[in-house]
Amino acid sequence: MKKLFLLAIGVMFYSVASAQNETDSIANGNQEVKINLAMSVVGIPEISYEYFLEDNTSVGLSIGAALDTPEDLSLRFIGTAYYRLFFGKKPNAGFFIEGNAAVVHYRDIYDEYYYTYYEDGDYSYIRYEVDDESTNFGLGAAVGFKLMTRNNYVGEIYAGAGRLFGDSHDIEVFPRVGVSIGKRF
Structure with missing residues (x-):
């Protein structure tokens, strides 16, 4: 998972570096790269x-992507594509609403019980802990x-959630929260 995360970061920075050759993109300031501090604190750094x-x-x-493997952290990877509509006076700043689609990989730990019933009315059961990994779309x-500052540094705060589709036992939603800082170029 670490290799996939580092590869994604490398591809993102390569696309930013190659986009600097286009003078229109730089002159208009129509791109941003940000890091989400809120998700980093939780243990899932997001770019x-x-x-x-x-x-x-x-x-x-x-x-x-989660870089370590704590037992209580079920979210392992999240890739989110989004569309934003801004309502501020500055270009692409101020209040916004967002629609998004995500691919989420998570680790789901749950208990399954198997019961055996006897003729005298008594029963016994066996508990199994199931450790399942799944990838879903939402x-x-x-x-x-x-x-946005005058020298094109940006800060944003947002909150939301999404519904996952597919097979899951406990996890049906994904988070979309952030306190991000970055640079517009």
Whole structure:
């Protein structure tokens, strides 16, 4: 999982570096790279790339992966593509709403019980702990606010959630929360 996360970071930085050759992208300042501090504190560092389509709309991609394997952390990887609509006075800043789609890989630990019933009315059971890993697709929404400084540093805060589709025993939602900082170029 670490190799996949590092590969995704490398591809993201390569695309940013190759995009610097396009003078229109730099002159317009229509790209951002950010790191999500809130998810990093939880143990799933997340990096985002955002591209602005117009003065009030953008598309982006966020990739986060758990770097260690704590027993109580079920979310292992999340890749989220999103579309944002901004309502601020500055271009692509201020209040926004977001629609997103995510691919989520998680570790699901749950108990299964097998009962044996006897003729005298008594019973016994065996408990099995099941450690299952699954990857599912989901759709969600979020709301947030983005601030921008004069020298193109950005900060944003957002919150939302999404619904996962597919087989799962306990986990049916994915989080979309963040306190991010980054740079617009």
